[in-house]
Amino acid sequence: MDSTYSHKDHEDKIYKLWEESGALNPDTQKNADKSKPPYTILLPPPNANASLHAGHGMFVVEDILVRYHRMLGQPTEWLPGTDHAGFETQYVYEKHLAKQGTSRFQFDRQTLFDDIYQFVQDNSGTIFAQLKKLGFSCDWSRATFMLDDKVVKIVYDTFAQMVEDGMVYRDNYIVNYSPKQGTTFSDLEVTYATRQDPFYYIRYSSDPEIIISTVRPETKFRDTALACNPNDPRYKDLIGKTITFNGLLGPVEMQIIADDEVDMEFGTGIMKVTPAHDAHDFALGKKYDLPVLPLIDFMGKMDFSWYIDSHQSPATSHESLYLERARKYHGKKVAEARKLIVEDMMAEGMIVKVDEKYTHNVAVDYKTGSDIEPMVMPNWFVATKKLAAPAIAAARNKKVQFVPARFEKTYYDWMENIRDWPISRQIVWGIRIPIWYSVKDNPNLSVTFLDKDKNRVTGIVGELLGDIRYTTYDILSGLQSLRAPMGAKYVVSVDSPGEDFLPETDTFDTWFSSGQWPLTTLNYPNGDDFNRFFPTQVLDTMWDILFFWVARMIMFSLYKTGEVPFSTVYLHSMVTDEKGAKMSKSKGNVVNPIELVDKYGADALRMALIAGSAPGNPIALSENKVRGYRNFSNKLWNIGRYITLLTEQSEFSSSKVQVSSQSEDKKLIDELNDLVKKTTENLDNYRFSDAALSAYDFVWNRLASDYLEKTKSREDKEAVFATLYTVFSTCLKLLHPFMPFVTEAIWQEFGGELLITSPWPVY
RNA sequence: GGGUGAUUAGCUCAGUUGGUUAGAGCGCUUCGUUUACAUCGAAGAAGUCGGGGGUUCGAAUCCCUCAUCACCCACCA
Numbered sequence: 001m002d003s004t005y006s007h008k009d010h011e012d013k014i015y016k017l018w019e020e021s022g023a024l025n026p027d028t029q030k031n032a033d034k035s036k037p038p039y040t041i042l043l044p045p046p047n048a049n050a051s052l053h054a055g056h057g058m059f060v061v062e063d064i065l066v067r068y069h070r071m072l073g074q075p076t077e078w079l080p081g082t083d084h085a086g087f088e089t090q091y092v093y094e095k096h097l098a099k100q101g102t103s104r105f106q107f108d109r110q111t112l113f114d115d116i117y118q119f120v121q122d123n124s125g126t127i128f129a130q131l132k133k134l135g136f137s138c139d140w141s142r143a144t145f146m147l148d149d150k151v152v153k154i155v156y157d158t159f160a161q162m163v164e165d166g167m168v169y170r171d172n173y174i175v176n177y178s179p180k181q182g183t184t185f186s187d188l189e190v191t192y193a194t195r196q197d198p199f200y201y202i203r204y205s206s207d208p209e210i211i212i213s214t215v216r217p218e219t220k221f222r223d224t225a226l227a228c229n230p231n232d233p234r235y236k237d238l239i240g241k242t243i244t245f246n247g248l249l250g251p252v253e254m255q256i257i258a259d260d261e262v263d264m265e266f267g268t269g270i271m272k273v274t275p276a277h278d279a280h281d282f283a284l285g286k287k288y289d290l291p292v293l294p295l296i297d298f299m300g301k302m303d304f305s306w307y308i309d310s311h312q313s314p315a316t317s318h319e320s321l322y323l324e325r326a327r328k329y330h331g332k333k334v335a336e337a338r339k340l341i342v343e344d345m346m347a348e349g350m351i352v353k354v355d356e357k358y359t360h361n362v363a364v365d366y367k368t369g370s371d372i373e374p375m376v377m378p379n380w381f382v383a384t385k386k387l388a389a390p391a392i393a394a395a396r397n398k399k400v401q402f403v404p405a406r407f408e409k410t411y412y413d414w415m416e417n418i419r420d421w422p423i424s425r426q427i428v429w430g431i432r433i434p435i436w437y438s439v440k441d442n443p444n445l446s447v448t449f450l451d452k453d454k455n456r457v458t459g460i461v462g463e464l465l466g467d468i469r470y471t472t473y474d475i476l477s478g479l480q481s482l483r484a485p486m487g488a489k490y491v492v493s494v495d496s497p498g499e500d501f502l503p504e505t506d507t508f509d510t511w512f513s514s515g516q517w518p519l520t521t522l523n524y525p526n527g528d529d530f531n532r533f534f535p536t537q538v539l540d541t542m543w544d545i546l547f548f549w550v551a552r553m554i555m556f557s558l559y560k561t562g563e564v565p566f567s568t569v570y571l572h573s574m575v576t577d578e579k580g581a582k583m584s585k586s587k588g589n590v591v592n593p594i595e596l597v598d599k600y601g602a603d604a605l606r607m608a609l610i611a612g613s614a615p616g617n618p619i620a621l622s623e624n625k626v627r628g629y630r631n632f633s634n635k636l637w638n639i640g641r642y643i644t645l646l647t648e649q650s651e652f653s654s655s656k657v658q659v660s661s662q663s664e665d666k667k668l669i670d671e672l673n674d675l676v677k678k679t680t681e682n683l684d685n686y687r688f689s690d691a692a693l694s695a696y697d698f699v700w701n702r703l704a705s706d707y708l709e710k711t712k713s714r715e716d717k718e719a720v721f722a723t724l725y726t727v728f729s730t731c732l733k734l735l736h737p738f739m740p741f742v743t744e745a746i747w748q749e750f751g752g753e754l755l756i757t758s759p760w761p762v763y
Numbered sequence: 764g765g766g767u768g769a770u771u772a773g774c775u776c777a778g779u780u781g782g783u784u785a786g787a788g789c790g791c792u793u794c795g796u797u798u799a800c801a802u803c804g805a806a807g808a809a810g811u812c813g814g815g816g817g818u819u820c821g822a823a824u825c826c827c828u829c830a831u832c833a834c835c836c837a838c839c840a
Binding site: 213271406600611612622627642646 | 765766767768769774775776777778779787788789790797798799800802803804805833834835836837838839840
């Protein structure tokens with residue numbers, strides 16, 4: 001044995017040994033005891049085109065659990081996979097296209113999908129190779145990709161079933177829409193940016209005095225009411241009345257409604273209601289039956305065609321001015337239009353005050369920070385209330401338990417206030433929603449497609465088909481996007497129901513498919529794996545996707561099977577930099593785990609991530625800490641080396657050793673037994689840090705520094721050897737889940753079967 | 764606005780249901796080339812456990828309160 005442990009000489013070879021031994025697959029796992037219940041964990045699928053980041057390293061808790069239960073003799077399944085990651089991946093791909101000077105608009109949706117598929121294929125494989133570098137003992141034979149046929153089939157089945165059960169519906173509803181990204185986002189995908197914007201006080205009327213305040217004067221053209229608090233003495237007498245005033249586009253009539261939700265303290269206490277472009281106003285509109293009048297189009301541009309078209313022949317100079325204004329605003333981006341509108345309002349003396357330093361929160365999408373424009377449009381929704389009820393009950397009945405327990409409360413808070421879930425995304429990369437629209441029944445479908453000459457054409461299907469140049473087939477083959485108006489007739493079908501049909505171009509929210517991961521990976525409902533491994537034992541992930549993913553898996557699983565998909569949710573640490581700050585590219589404090597593995601070995605990194613970590617709490621990763629555990633790897637190696645040297649220097653052989661009855665030796669054995677008990681209990685209770693550190697402490701301080709040093713002077717080398725060998729080999733087992741490579745490497749030096757499938761010590 | 768977590772040695776953090784002199788790693792000081800390991804060994808310094816109050820025979824641990832930091836949810840025109 002070399003005098004220092006060189007991880008590079010061992011890690012890859014050992015991983016190969018494990019793979020070849022069949023240990024990673026429960027069907028070939030040598031020590032699998034069929035009479036014992038299987039132990040199953042599903043790896044949260046990383047993005048297929050991702051590479052490893054420090055956060056992935058925390059999946060080590062899963063490897064620890066899997067290795068521990070494998071050593072207990074349970075048939076053990078750790079099922080890996082990758083996610084297509086919908087919008088995130090398409091965003092990455094679009095940046096890639098931009099670099100090549102092109103964009104998604106140059107391709108029909110099928111071509112674009114195929115190209116992204118290829119792009120993802122080209123980048124896939126790295127993440128699995130990197131997970132292997134960390135020593136993760138996944139069953140690669142069952143690796144699943146979110147777009148595999150078996151996954152897509154189950155997702156389609158679920159959708160069809162939900163449509164039938166009335167759990168999925170199509171509705172015209174206000175959604176978070178990003179004009180820049182061209183897609184809807186769910187509430188969870190929206191975040192808020194604090195911004196400073198001018199806050200305008202606009203006079204609507206002098207007698208009675210009505211001044212409203214807003215940051216969005218450009219939307220006032222489609223206001224459908226003014227609202228005040230019913231108890232506001234300033235406006236009490238006006239409630240229910242209709243006032244008339246002069247707007248930039250002529251006289252406007254507006255009724256005044258009252259609602260408790262209007263805050264008397266805020267601004268002037270009276271607000272404009274724009275149901276088409278504000279979620280709160282939309283809700284008010286529903287309550288008071290106000291019309292929804294859109295003003296901003298899907299590209300984020302002002303649409304004044306509603307005014308222009310109906311005011312084509314102005315009779316007065318006023319009317320000419322109004323029309324001129326409407327034309328000026330029309331087609332402008334929101335921000336630009338706002339400027340022009342404010343200028344005109346200023347000129348008209350309508351703006352009485354501007355608070356330039358008003359700070360407020362603006363909705364942006366979580367990934368790119370593009371502005372969210374609340375828009376009313378048809379989307380597919382999942383009715384979540386009925387799904388949530390059993391999911392809440394399951395947690396209350398302890399069918400699912402959270403580690404740490406406090407997340408149970410977070411889970412309830414979200415589940416009890418759950419809102420319907422918009423699942424359609426206007427992107428290409430994902431699983432297409434299996435809906436078809438007949439062009440005959442729906443002549444008012446709006447489509448964008450590339451014609452035979454690759455020109456981009458947008459229009460209404462009925463009109464386009466009246467043109468000799470276009471057939472349904474042309475539209476279908478060049479199709480980029482389709483927008484079906486509310487009330488369109490549709491057929492739920494995976495394949496085209498006929499020649500006269502055009503497909504829904506929306507795809508599912510990526511979480512709609514990943515939410516069914518326990519079902520799709522295990523081949524619900526009749527797969528052997530499903531019968532064997534479902535429900536699984538532990539789901540481990542970080543707390544940031546508790547709602548996105550964990551909650552959805554619980555809901556889907558209960559909906560489809562009546563059972564929870566896993567009994568324990570373990571929420572591992574967020575990996576931060578050494579100062580405890582969140583890692584981010586912009587801060588430049590991102591640690592590359594593979595570099596640390598190269599430098600110090602996977603075992604060292606694993607220990608650094610586990611030692612001192614607690615579920616639900618952040619863990620600071622520093623190179624120093626990793627180096628410290630690299631030293632421990634070397635310590636283990638050298639203890640092994642010392643034991644080997646003992647046998648080489650003496651005549652006795654390792655096969656016939658017996659632990660002596662010397663009190664010094666017996667005491668150590670007793671302490672070892674305590675350690676085995678403690679480690680086992682800690683593992684059973686998800687106390688990984690304690691389990692790792694108690695073994696670390698025992699090996700280094702008790703075994704190496706104390707016992708080993710003291711016994712160097714002893715004459716009865718054979719007895720010392722016996723004790724050392726017994727104690728140390730047990731310690732290797734205890735440490736194997738945490739430091740699989742070095743423990744296996746030493747084990748191999750001792751000869752014999754693989755450590756990975758050796759029995760866990762008993763106490 | 765609602766909620767959660769954190770605050771323990773210079774740094775990063777453990778401390779399970781309250782129980783003897785509060786722990787680890789790194790760092791620091793002094794010494795050591797003892798053939799397992801200098802990726803080491805020996806010895807050592809260092810904390811009134813955020814402030815205040817309370818419960819208890821006993822509190823880092825339970826309760827109240829304040830402060831600071833971090834995060835989550837909602838988002839007021």
